[in-house]
Amino acid sequence: MFLRFSILVLVLVFASVTSLVVGAANISLVDVVAVFTSGDVAKIESTIVLDIRLPRIILAVFVGAGIAASGAAIQGLFRNPLADPALIGVSSGAALFAALYLVLGAGVLSALPGFTLSAFVGGLLTTCLVLEVGRRGGTISAMLLAGVAINALAIACIGLLSYVSTDMQLRSVTFWALGSLGGADWNGVLVASGIPFVILFLYLERTRLNAITLGDQEAAYLGISVSALRIRVVLLTALAVSIGVALTGVIAFVGLVVPHLIRLTMGSSHQIVIPASALLGGILLLIADTLSRTMFAPAEVPVGILTALIGGPFFIVLIMRQKGKLGI
């Protein structure tokens, strides 16, 4: 297990270095090293590496890690490997509220914190709504279907918002619908630095999350207060996902694909699934983002498009392999 974690860390380092070197501007590895050591490089190259690429890399890793760890925790909580913060509507709920803040309420708080807070409220409300629908509907399919409805509703509302927004706002709103790390800067990294703490708190719930996969009753017989656990995990995941959404927009499927791959290769215990998902989520979003900004350089493909292109088919395969267990 130590070996597998080491491999993940190595891949993360390798991906980060690669991402520092490649891009629209041609900067060699030697120059990149020089930026960090002697500082004996052209001003423009130093700016590109330190103020454009580096914050973007950190942001990609933090956001990817947050989404993937949240996906892992929420799948455990819902006892279903198909739950994903984006699929069940949490991300689009957060995006809608962020867009609402941008178009209607901007100026109430200084932009980024107010924005994140607004996304958090949206994410939290949707998670609670989905939990309630799942509880009343009694099945996971009810929850996934609620997610479909919430996604459609959020997209419709964001669409409506575009009619009352200015051109500038419209550009920003469109950015959420697709998901992109193009806006990354050190302010963003500062806000995103909350994510590792959220992951740490999720990690503290690891044994309780293991227990709840047995069933709510069974977890209670193991001495766990299920309702309190549910509230904590919902709050934490909503927080991680909302920070991600506020900074990068909706990035779907990372929360679904990553924990699944981890369970397949490293086992199901949340002691492993949470940290390993965080690592792999960071790696995947970083690679996806690096691809998105280099494939058609100097143009950028929103990274959300890329993750959906990979994640969509993956999800369909997962559904087919459920063999009627979904009960839809």
Next chain:
Amino acid sequence: MSLQISGASYQIGGNHLLKEVNLTLQPSSINALIGPNGAGKTTLLRVASGELVAGEVTLDSIPVAEIPLGERARRIAFLTQNSALDFPFKGFEVIQMGRIPHSTGRKYNERVVNEVVRKCGLQELASRIYTTMSGGEKQRIQVGRVLCQVWDNLDAAYVLFDEPTAALDLSHQLIFFEVVQMLASMGTSVTLVLHDINLASRFADNITMLVDGQVLAEGPPAEVLTRENIKQTFSVDVDILGSGTRPLIQATSTSQDIYQTIQTNGPN
């Protein structure tokens, strides 16, 4: 020292699942709950576990509701019929979950898991993936988990099993009851919902017969398992073979009214 339920009544939507049930579970004993489907056996176990609140339930004279969840979990373990587990855990990881209420450290917990695995013959299953197991294999793993929960506290533990043998083949049923007898000899109070009257007769110290949420009879097997009681509980005519303390029950026929109900309405 005992787990006592007194005056437990429970209803859902006007449906009386339990009516004024009294039950005392003593240490070092094997208690069987028998009765037809819907008699309230599972509900009674849930009341005993402290999950459902009905009547007065006390553990060593302390109301169960006042005992913190974690402390309760170290004393009372409950294996339900339907575990929802649908993640590919290894067998031993599931067994390990029984140690969640304890803060006894990894080394110690591993030793407990190993002992339980050995005692229950789970060596081979423990390394397999839970979701690929058959119903009976899953059940054996779950039994291991529940044993882990009270393993270092056997003389003060109350273990509740809801139909533990339903999915087990003949040899594993016997292995299971060997373990149950071992638990009882260590001081544990074991309570089982059983459908097989003969298993109850052979292994239980006490049998509680439930009908329509009420206790019809209670006591040692030979006293409870009479032709009249069984007829009244299950509407089945039986022959009682053997005259010892653990009679053997053989069903001869269903009584006329049940037969006619099936004739007119079809089974179920």
